[in-house]
Amino acid sequence: MNEQGLSEREIFSYLENAKSEDTDYYRVFSSMCTRPHKIAIEANRLFIEANLGDLGLFAGAHKLEQEVVRMLGNLLHASSIDVPSGGLCQSSVCGYLTTGGTESNIQAVRGMKNLVTAGKKEFKGTPNIVIPASAHFSFDKVADMMGIEVRRASLDSEFRVDMASVEKLINENTIGLVGIAGNTEFGQIDPIDKLSEVALENELFLHVDAAFGGFVIPFLEKPQPFDFKVPGVTSIAIDPHKMGLSTIPSGALLFRSPSFLDSLKVSTPYLTTKSQFTLTGTRSGASAAATCSVMKYLGYEGYRKNVQYCMELTSKIVEEARKLGFEPLIEPVMNVVALKVPNPDLVRERLLKKFGWNVSITRTPRALRLVLMPHNSPEDIELFLEDLKKVTAEIKSP
Template identity: 45%
Template structure:
């Protein structure tokens, strides 16, 4: 830090220069985040000074968090679900597994059993909590092989996880089958719907993946992905709100006596922004948003196949993967662990962007 500060103009101009170095959204084809909705940005600023970590100081903002959690619970078929807003899917997955560990203290060498598709946040979780991570191979269509999963659980299994909207292929595990395994083994069942939670409910004929499935104990669901919220905004939902109590620590000098969240200070700005988007768009708005992303995904698949790429799966969400070749220069795509070219067709990946990209693919091959 320098001794003397700079003018506002100087600071803003310096930062604008660095911001200009960032890639433009219209060439980012593999991110699970997108441009936040303008109402989220406006509300974010309105709530920028709030801290949900000390709720007694911000009763209004705390009510907004309650409203957000209630809306997300409704979306997941359990309006009375407990929950709080996290920094994203990583924290939600970590906290869910922390809870699972607390609930099964008798597990001497605790393990969790997760699909091969599991996000790397589970690796971090196991590292932090000292857990063995058992990885279940893929069965059909890049979803978890539930027969193998049933064979891999044992009395030391504290949790099984299913992914509803896998990071790499956008697939949805057989959540009812995973929940049955958890019930049989008497362990916790966590559904990672960090990405899919804002997509699957708005698809035509969505599969069961949420609290409508008996035995699902917790769900990760991120407004900062397909919920168009400002970053960072995730959420962890629990079927039984009381269970959060197992994470409580005493907080003697705050306006509340106990805290179960991972972070102490927590932003209210992104939470209020996320709620604003939900209130503003409603189910109708999200249905239209998801329908648009799906239409664009289908266009991308058709265009890529016309250029000789092969789809790896039939997309059921707005994620597509292909074998064969690379993407043209200037476009950001990613690769799955198996080396497939991976796209996430977020709302910023419009039809025009896709046509432009496909034209570059065709030119690259000419």
């Protein structure tokens, strides 16, 4: 920090210089985020000073947060939940806006742990949760932080969690299961209905990580069951800052029952409210406003078109890649494609270095991973495939 400070002009020249090194999402197939919608950006600006950590001072921003929870509840079939609506509940769904999928996943597991502990269940060992091997690395953070064993169930040939493996991993210390609705690597959806049956049978919580899929699956032509319509689902993570087109940070965590939120409460002696169930204290009201606005602006039809566009790109890339001899690992379920190419790590590196394409790589097996987002275009895909053809040809005969 300088003694006297720089001028506005100096600072913006510095900022523009930094910005020139950031992506504008051109030639990016590796991100589950995208440019926020224009209306989200404007709403963010309008509520830039709002702090959802102090609800008494920001009652307006809090209303926007509650409205988002209500709209997300509708989207995720909260109407099928049969619980009395309380103070924290919006039409029988409870929840709040988080900083994103990681916080949502951490808090869902924390809620499970606290509810089980409050129920005075005695554990013979460390309490555990059973998650798919495909779960996001945020569950490594859960494992690292929470004194909970995270057991990873294997996947079937289509990269869905294998139910036999899940059942084998459940023991007397298991408190909950996790299913992924749109996993990060393959865009695959776990059999949430089957996980639900096992969860209900064994009296376990079932958290669904729909951070990416939550704003995709409901708008697909034939959506698979993944939300509160499935009776065993107790919580859902959904991220407006991914396919919801809102600003960062914008995640959400929804619970079937208000007891979950209660289990997360700590006292807040010097605030305008008496307790807090969120993980962070000071929270962005700007993001709540952004999410509320873009959801209201697009409506179901807007998101449906958005998903349809991304799915058309997905079909196009798979079709064209097949013509080049590259098969996808699975028939895409949503707008994520994993392509079998020779030497994917080298292909990835050359695509970036030679042509500026950002793609990523799945872990097992290693394949070229592409997320087709609203910032991509059909023309991009044609150019990409031409470059992919060149790069793979080079590698075959160097």
